[in-house]
Amino acid sequence: MIDLRSDTLTRPTEGMRAAMARAEVGDDVFGEDPTVLALQERVADLLGHEAALFTPTGSMANLLAVRSLVGAGQEVLCESSAHIARAELGAHGAYTGLTMRTWTHPRGGVDLPALQRLFAPDMGPFFVATAAISVENTHNFAGGTVLPLADLQALRAWADEVGTRIHLDGARLWNAQVATGVPLRDYAGAADVLAVCLSKGLGAPVGSLVGGGADAIAEARVWRKRMGGGMRQVGVLAAAGLYALDHHVERLAEDHAHARLLAEACGVDPAGVDTNIVVLERADAPAYVAAAAEAGVRVSAVGPTTVRLVTHLDVTRADAERAAAVLARL
Numbered sequence: 588m589i590d591l592r593s594d595t596l597t598r599p600t601e602g603m604r605a606a607m608a609r610a611e612v613g614d615d616v617f618g619e620d621p622t623v624l625a626l627q628e629r630v631a632d633l634l635g636h637e638a639a640l641f642t643p644t645g646s647m648a649n650l651l652a653v654r655s656l657v658g659a660g661q662e663v664l665c666e667s668s669a670h671i672a673r674a675e676l677g678a679h680g681a682y683t684g685l686t687m688r689t690w691t692h693p694r695g696g697v698d699l700p701a702l703q704r705l706f707a708p709d710m711g712p713f714f715v716a717t718a719a720i721s722v723e724n725t726h727n728f729a730g731g732t733v734l735p736l737a738d739l740q741a742l743r744a745w746a747d748e749v750g751t752r753i754h755l756d757g758a759r760l761w762n763a764q765v766a767t768g769v770p771l772r773d774y775a776g777a778a779d780v781l782a783v784c785l786s787k788g789l790g791a792p793v794g795s796l797v798g799g800g801a802d803a804i805a806e807a808r809v810w811r812k813r814m815g816g817g818m819r820q821v822g823v824l825a826a827a828g829l830y831a832l833d834h835h836v837e838r839l840a841e842d843h844a845h846a847r848l849l850a851e852a853c854g855v856d857p858a859g860v861d862t863n864i865v866v867l868e869r870a871d872a873p874a875y876v877a878a879a880a881e882a883g884v885r886v887s888a889v890g891p892t893t894v895r896l897v898t899h900l901d902v903t904r905a906d907a908e909r910a911a912a913v914l915a916r917l
């Protein structure tokens with residue numbers, strides 16, 4: 588079975604398991620796990636932010652990041668198919684007490700005029716005030732699309748003008764960097780606070796980080812503990828992340844090439860496939876998913892008429908070619 592349902596399905600490699608086994612550990616709630624500290628420092632440096640905090644999941648990283656900018660009774664604006672809006676099960680409303688309003692963009696990108704129309708300055712006891720804008724790069728449900736740096740920078744300039752802040756869901760920011768050559772810190776520098784994940788294309792079993800200013804990260808640390816996310820000898824997991832940063836970033840280019848191969852086989856223009864995700868519009872999505880599984884290829888339906896294929900570390904060139912042949916037949 589070739590599994591293209593998600594890039595979270597990867598299993599740690601032998602090298603990664605060996606790195607985990609020999610990790611130096613301590614109690615991270617005490618701030619004494621040297622491997623976690625090393626990972627946090629390394630990621631903060633890569634992102635060009637003052638500090639970073641290790642979290643068990645991308646959802647928790649997003650929750651902590653967004654709540655550092657937006658309080659109860661305030662709103663965050665995001666694209667309508669953003670992960671924070673669609674796939675975090677209402678966490679931001681449930682725990683932070685914020686509301687969301689959305690704009691829609693075919694590639695999950697920034698529609699600045701639409702955003703400017705939505706933006707609500709603080710008008711006292713009349714309207715919900717916009718406290719932050721959230722963007723996603725790469726954008727999962729839009730098909731792994733890269734948010735152009737120029738669009739992000741234009742958003743930053745406008746946000747500074749009106750005094751609002753920016754959250755970036757960078758679960759797959761590494762893919763954007765590899766696809767475009769734009770350094771991580773250029774994307775990250777446009778955001779006040781961001782989340783990145785080690786457990787997607789990078790192939791670690793667990794782990795995400797929040798990056799931001801020292802104060803925001805200190806506060807996120809308190810909230811992580813409050814939410815039950817204070818972990819102890821978690822250097823064994825951070826070691827997987829450090830290993831992934833050393834060995835699994837540049838190879839994302841292979842995943843991107845495999846995704847374009849699959850796109851072509853499915854009749855999708857490969858020029859529109861920026862990274863490792865292909866989205867197909869199929870009126871028969873559930874039947875298509877079932878037929879693909881029958882033929883040895885697992886794909887997922889992410890909407891009633893939308894099918895998603897994701898390439899990753901555990902999909903070889905030969906797998907991609909075999910899957911392409913199966914999907915071309917369907």
Ligand SMILES: Cc1ncc(COP(=O)(O)O)c(C=O)c1O
Nearest residue numbers: 644645646647670723727756758
């Ligand atoms: C864009 C994006 N953000 C955040 C997450 C959440 O990550 P996790 O599943 O680790 O909570 C995901 C998960 O796939 C994602 O695709």
